[in-house]
Amino acid sequence: MSDRKTGLKWGADEILAFLERDFPQVFRNGQSYAIERLEPKGVSVRLIAGEAQLRPGGTVSGPTMMELVDLAMYMMLLARHGDAARLCVTTNFSISFLRKPPPGDIVVDLELIKHGRALSVGDARVHAAGREMLVAHGECTYHMVSDSATQSR
Template structure:
Protein backbone atom coordinates (compact mmCIF):
# COMPACT_ATOMS: atom_id res chain seq x y z
CA UNK A 1 0.00 0.00 0.00
CA UNK A 2 1.38 3.36 -0.99
CA UNK A 3 -0.96 5.71 0.87
CA UNK A 4 -2.79 5.69 4.18
CA UNK A 5 -6.37 6.84 4.59
CA UNK A 6 -5.22 10.25 5.82
CA UNK A 7 -2.87 10.68 2.84
CA UNK A 8 -5.68 9.79 0.43
CA UNK A 9 -8.10 12.30 1.95
CA UNK A 10 -5.39 14.98 1.99
CA UNK A 11 -4.70 14.36 -1.71
CA UNK A 12 -8.39 14.41 -2.60
CA UNK A 13 -9.06 17.61 -0.67
CA UNK A 14 -6.19 19.31 -2.53
CA UNK A 15 -6.66 17.89 -6.03
CA UNK A 16 -10.41 17.11 -6.13
CA UNK A 17 -12.07 19.65 -3.82
CA UNK A 18 -15.34 19.25 -5.74
CA UNK A 19 -15.81 15.86 -4.02
CA UNK A 20 -16.16 17.73 -0.72
CA UNK A 21 -18.72 20.27 -1.94
CA UNK A 22 -21.89 21.24 -0.10
CA UNK A 23 -20.94 19.59 3.17
CA UNK A 24 -19.92 16.22 1.73
CA UNK A 25 -17.60 14.57 4.26
CA UNK A 26 -15.93 11.15 4.15
CA UNK A 27 -14.13 8.91 6.62
CA UNK A 28 -11.98 5.93 5.67
CA UNK A 29 -12.67 3.45 8.46
CA UNK A 30 -10.93 0.32 7.17
CA UNK A 31 -8.18 -0.01 4.58
CA UNK A 32 -6.33 -3.11 3.38
CA UNK A 33 -4.78 -4.26 0.09
CA UNK A 34 -8.03 -5.80 -1.18
CA UNK A 35 -10.73 -3.81 0.61
CA UNK A 36 -11.76 -0.44 1.98
CA UNK A 37 -14.66 0.91 3.98
CA UNK A 38 -15.66 4.53 3.45
CA UNK A 39 -18.34 6.35 5.45
CA UNK A 40 -20.19 9.32 3.99
CA UNK A 41 -21.79 11.58 6.57
CA UNK A 42 -24.99 12.46 4.79
CA UNK A 43 -26.08 16.03 4.28
CA UNK A 44 -29.51 17.41 3.43
CA UNK A 45 -28.30 18.10 -0.12
CA UNK A 46 -28.07 14.32 -0.64
CA UNK A 47 -31.63 13.52 0.36
CA UNK A 48 -34.55 13.00 -1.97
CA UNK A 49 -38.19 13.74 -1.19
CA UNK A 50 -39.29 11.43 1.59
CA UNK A 51 -36.01 11.85 3.49
CA UNK A 52 -34.03 8.98 1.96
CA UNK A 53 -30.51 9.19 0.52
CA UNK A 54 -30.67 9.73 -3.25
CA UNK A 55 -29.58 7.22 -5.88
CA UNK A 56 -26.97 9.58 -7.35
CA UNK A 57 -25.45 9.92 -3.87
CA UNK A 58 -25.21 6.14 -3.56
CA UNK A 59 -23.59 5.85 -7.00
CA UNK A 60 -21.18 8.65 -6.12
CA UNK A 61 -20.08 6.94 -2.91
CA UNK A 62 -19.62 3.55 -4.63
CA UNK A 63 -17.41 5.12 -7.32
CA UNK A 64 -15.54 7.31 -4.84
CA UNK A 65 -14.77 4.36 -2.52
CA UNK A 66 -13.30 2.24 -5.33
CA UNK A 67 -11.12 5.19 -6.35
CA UNK A 68 -9.95 5.50 -2.72
CA UNK A 69 -8.79 1.86 -2.76
CA UNK A 70 -6.87 2.35 -6.02
CA UNK A 71 -5.18 5.45 -4.60
CA UNK A 72 -4.20 3.46 -1.51
CA UNK A 73 -2.59 0.80 -3.68
CA UNK A 74 -0.82 3.09 -6.17
CA UNK A 75 -0.62 6.57 -4.68
CA UNK A 76 -0.31 9.51 -7.06
CA UNK A 77 0.10 7.26 -10.11
CA UNK A 78 -3.54 6.09 -9.80
CA UNK A 79 -4.89 9.65 -9.93
CA UNK A 80 -5.63 9.39 -13.66
CA UNK A 81 -7.45 6.05 -13.35
CA UNK A 82 -11.01 6.34 -14.64
CA UNK A 83 -14.29 4.52 -14.24
CA UNK A 84 -15.15 2.53 -17.36
CA UNK A 85 -18.25 0.84 -15.97
CA UNK A 86 -20.44 1.25 -12.92
CA UNK A 87 -23.59 -0.78 -12.33
CA UNK A 88 -25.75 -0.56 -9.26
CA UNK A 89 -28.77 -2.35 -7.89
CA UNK A 90 -30.85 -0.36 -5.43
CA UNK A 91 -32.20 -2.83 -2.88
CA UNK A 92 -34.04 -0.70 -0.32
CA UNK A 93 -34.48 2.92 0.67
CA UNK A 94 -31.61 4.15 2.82
CA UNK A 95 -32.74 6.27 5.72
CA UNK A 96 -31.19 9.69 6.19
CA UNK A 97 -27.92 9.31 8.06
CA UNK A 98 -24.46 7.97 7.31
CA UNK A 99 -23.94 5.76 4.28
CA UNK A 100 -21.18 3.14 4.37
CA UNK A 101 -19.43 1.68 1.32
CA UNK A 102 -17.64 -1.65 1.73
CA UNK A 103 -15.43 -2.33 -1.28
CA UNK A 104 -13.87 -5.67 -2.19
CA UNK A 105 -11.31 -5.76 -4.99
CA UNK A 106 -12.24 -8.68 -7.29
CA UNK A 107 -9.55 -8.27 -9.96
CA UNK A 108 -6.59 -5.95 -9.98
CA UNK A 109 -4.69 -5.90 -13.23
CA UNK A 110 -2.28 -3.64 -15.06
CA UNK A 111 -5.05 -2.35 -17.32
CA UNK A 112 -8.37 -2.98 -15.55
CA UNK A 113 -9.49 -3.36 -11.96
CA UNK A 114 -12.91 -4.61 -10.87
CA UNK A 115 -14.48 -4.13 -7.46
CA UNK A 116 -17.75 -5.04 -5.73
CA UNK A 117 -19.36 -2.53 -3.39
CA UNK A 118 -21.99 -3.07 -0.72
CA UNK A 119 -23.64 0.12 0.48
CA UNK A 120 -25.07 -0.03 3.99
CA UNK A 121 -27.18 2.38 5.99
CA UNK A 122 -26.44 3.26 9.61
CA UNK A 123 -28.45 0.25 10.78
CA UNK A 124 -26.17 -2.06 8.79
CA UNK A 125 -28.74 -2.98 6.15
CA UNK A 126 -27.42 -3.45 2.60
CA UNK A 127 -29.26 -0.78 0.62
CA UNK A 128 -27.44 -1.17 -2.71
CA UNK A 129 -24.90 -3.38 -4.46
CA UNK A 130 -22.57 -2.00 -7.13
CA UNK A 131 -19.77 -3.22 -9.35
CA UNK A 132 -17.20 -0.87 -10.79
CA UNK A 133 -14.50 -1.33 -13.41
CA UNK A 134 -11.61 1.12 -13.60
CA UNK A 135 -9.09 1.64 -16.37
CA UNK A 136 -5.74 1.92 -14.61
CA UNK A 137 -4.42 4.87 -16.65
CA UNK A 138 -0.94 5.75 -15.49
CA UNK A 139 -0.94 3.45 -12.44
CA UNK A 140 2.30 1.61 -11.75
Protein backbone atom coordinates in the same frame (compact mmCIF):
# COMPACT_ATOMS: atom_id res chain seq x y z
CA MET B 1 4.36 7.02 2.15
CA SER B 2 4.32 3.25 1.67
CA ASP B 3 3.13 0.94 4.44
CA ARG B 4 5.33 -2.16 4.22
CA LYS B 5 3.02 -4.24 6.45
CA THR B 6 0.00 -3.84 4.17
CA GLY B 7 1.70 -3.18 0.84
CA LEU B 8 -0.33 0.00 0.38
CA LYS B 9 1.39 3.11 -0.95
CA TRP B 10 -1.02 5.55 0.74
CA GLY B 11 -2.97 5.49 3.97
CA ALA B 12 -6.32 7.10 4.71
CA ASP B 13 -4.83 10.49 5.63
CA GLU B 14 -2.82 10.67 2.40
CA ILE B 15 -5.85 9.75 0.29
CA LEU B 16 -8.07 12.38 1.91
CA ALA B 17 -5.33 15.03 1.66
CA PHE B 18 -4.90 14.25 -2.05
CA LEU B 19 -8.65 14.57 -2.65
CA GLU B 20 -8.85 17.87 -0.76
CA ARG B 21 -5.92 19.26 -2.75
CA ASP B 22 -6.50 17.85 -6.26
CA PHE B 23 -10.17 16.84 -6.35
CA PRO B 24 -11.98 19.28 -4.02
CA GLN B 25 -15.30 18.97 -5.86
CA VAL B 26 -15.74 15.63 -4.04
CA PHE B 27 -16.51 17.72 -0.97
CA ARG B 28 -19.11 20.01 -2.60
CA ASN B 29 -22.29 20.73 -0.67
CA GLY B 30 -20.37 20.09 2.54
CA GLN B 31 -19.95 16.37 1.86
CA SER B 32 -17.56 14.68 4.22
CA TYR B 33 -16.06 11.19 4.15
CA ALA B 34 -14.29 8.93 6.61
CA ILE B 35 -12.20 5.92 5.62
CA GLU B 36 -13.11 3.36 8.27
CA ARG B 37 -11.12 0.38 6.94
CA LEU B 38 -8.27 0.25 4.44
CA GLU B 39 -6.63 -3.02 3.43
CA PRO B 40 -4.92 -4.25 0.23
CA LYS B 41 -8.15 -5.90 -0.99
CA GLY B 42 -10.81 -3.62 0.45
CA VAL B 43 -11.95 -0.32 1.85
CA SER B 44 -14.91 0.88 3.90
CA VAL B 45 -15.91 4.49 3.38
CA ARG B 46 -18.55 6.43 5.30
CA LEU B 47 -20.40 9.37 3.83
CA ILE B 48 -21.48 11.74 6.55
CA ALA B 49 -24.76 12.46 4.77
CA GLY B 50 -26.54 15.73 5.30
CA GLU B 51 -29.60 17.52 3.97
CA ALA B 52 -27.97 18.03 0.53
CA GLN B 53 -27.73 14.25 -0.01
CA LEU B 54 -31.44 13.58 0.63
CA ARG B 55 -34.13 13.29 -1.99
CA PRO B 56 -37.83 14.01 -1.54
CA GLY B 57 -39.25 11.44 0.83
CA GLY B 58 -36.32 11.77 3.27
CA THR B 59 -34.01 9.09 1.91
CA VAL B 60 -30.38 9.26 0.74
CA SER B 61 -30.48 9.77 -3.04
CA GLY B 62 -29.44 7.15 -5.58
CA PRO B 63 -26.83 9.44 -7.19
CA THR B 64 -25.29 9.96 -3.75
CA MET B 65 -24.93 6.21 -3.25
CA MET B 66 -23.49 5.83 -6.76
CA GLU B 67 -20.94 8.55 -6.09
CA LEU B 68 -19.93 6.87 -2.83
CA VAL B 69 -19.30 3.52 -4.56
CA ASP B 70 -17.30 5.16 -7.35
CA LEU B 71 -15.27 7.20 -4.86
CA ALA B 72 -14.50 4.13 -2.74
CA MET B 73 -13.07 2.36 -5.79
CA TYR B 74 -10.96 5.42 -6.62
CA MET B 75 -9.73 5.52 -3.00
CA MET B 76 -8.83 1.82 -3.19
CA LEU B 77 -6.64 2.40 -6.24
CA LEU B 78 -5.06 5.50 -4.71
CA ALA B 79 -4.17 3.42 -1.65
CA ARG B 80 -2.54 0.73 -3.78
CA HIS B 81 -0.75 2.96 -6.31
CA GLY B 82 -0.46 6.42 -4.74
CA ASP B 83 -0.10 9.32 -7.15
CA ALA B 84 0.20 6.93 -10.12
CA ALA B 85 -3.56 6.27 -9.83
CA ARG B 86 -4.66 9.91 -9.93
CA LEU B 87 -5.72 9.68 -13.59
CA CYS B 88 -7.48 6.28 -13.43
CA VAL B 89 -11.02 6.34 -14.79
CA THR B 90 -14.29 4.47 -14.40
CA THR B 91 -14.95 2.28 -17.44
CA ASN B 92 -18.01 0.40 -16.22
CA PHE B 93 -20.43 0.89 -13.35
CA SER B 94 -23.63 -0.85 -12.34
CA ILE B 95 -25.72 -0.54 -9.20
CA SER B 96 -28.87 -2.15 -7.88
CA PHE B 97 -30.90 -0.19 -5.37
CA LEU B 98 -32.36 -2.72 -2.95
CA ARG B 99 -34.26 -0.58 -0.45
CA LYS B 100 -34.48 3.02 0.71
CA PRO B 101 -31.82 4.00 3.21
CA PRO B 102 -32.98 6.16 6.12
CA PRO B 103 -31.61 9.70 6.37
CA GLY B 104 -28.12 9.73 7.85
CA ASP B 105 -24.69 8.31 7.18
CA ILE B 106 -24.18 5.54 4.65
CA VAL B 107 -21.24 3.17 4.38
CA VAL B 108 -19.83 1.26 1.43
CA ASP B 109 -17.73 -1.85 1.91
CA LEU B 110 -15.80 -2.33 -1.31
CA GLU B 111 -13.77 -5.43 -2.08
CA LEU B 112 -11.31 -5.60 -4.94
CA ILE B 113 -12.26 -8.76 -6.83
CA LYS B 114 -9.80 -8.33 -9.70
CA HIS B 115 -6.71 -6.15 -9.85
CA GLY B 116 -4.63 -6.16 -13.00
CA ARG B 117 -2.15 -3.89 -14.73
CA ALA B 118 -4.85 -2.07 -16.68
CA LEU B 119 -8.24 -3.02 -15.22
CA SER B 120 -9.51 -3.40 -11.68
CA VAL B 121 -12.96 -4.53 -10.59
CA GLY B 122 -14.60 -3.78 -7.26
CA ASP B 123 -17.68 -5.27 -5.61
CA ALA B 124 -19.53 -2.81 -3.36
CA ARG B 125 -22.12 -3.29 -0.65
CA VAL B 126 -23.87 -0.17 0.63
CA HIS B 127 -25.70 -0.02 3.96
CA ALA B 128 -26.98 2.59 6.37
CA ALA B 129 -24.45 3.26 9.13
CA GLY B 130 -25.00 0.97 12.09
CA ARG B 131 -27.27 -1.38 10.13
CA GLU B 132 -26.34 -4.56 8.32
CA MET B 133 -29.19 -4.64 5.81
CA LEU B 134 -27.98 -3.71 2.33
CA VAL B 135 -29.53 -0.71 0.62
CA ALA B 136 -27.55 -1.07 -2.62
CA HIS B 137 -25.08 -3.36 -4.37
CA GLY B 138 -22.68 -2.16 -7.05
CA GLU B 139 -19.82 -3.22 -9.23
CA CYS B 140 -17.35 -0.92 -10.93
CA THR B 141 -14.38 -1.32 -13.23
CA TYR B 142 -11.54 1.16 -13.40
CA HIS B 143 -8.83 1.56 -15.99
CA MET B 144 -5.36 2.72 -14.99
CA VAL B 145 -4.20 5.60 -17.17
CA SER B 146 -0.57 6.64 -17.20
CA ASP B 147 0.67 10.18 -17.67
CA SER B 148 2.50 9.10 -20.83
CA ALA B 149 -0.76 7.83 -22.37
CA THR B 150 -2.50 11.16 -21.81
CA GLN B 151 0.46 13.17 -23.08
CA SER B 152 0.58 11.25 -26.38
CA ARG B 153 -2.99 12.20 -27.31
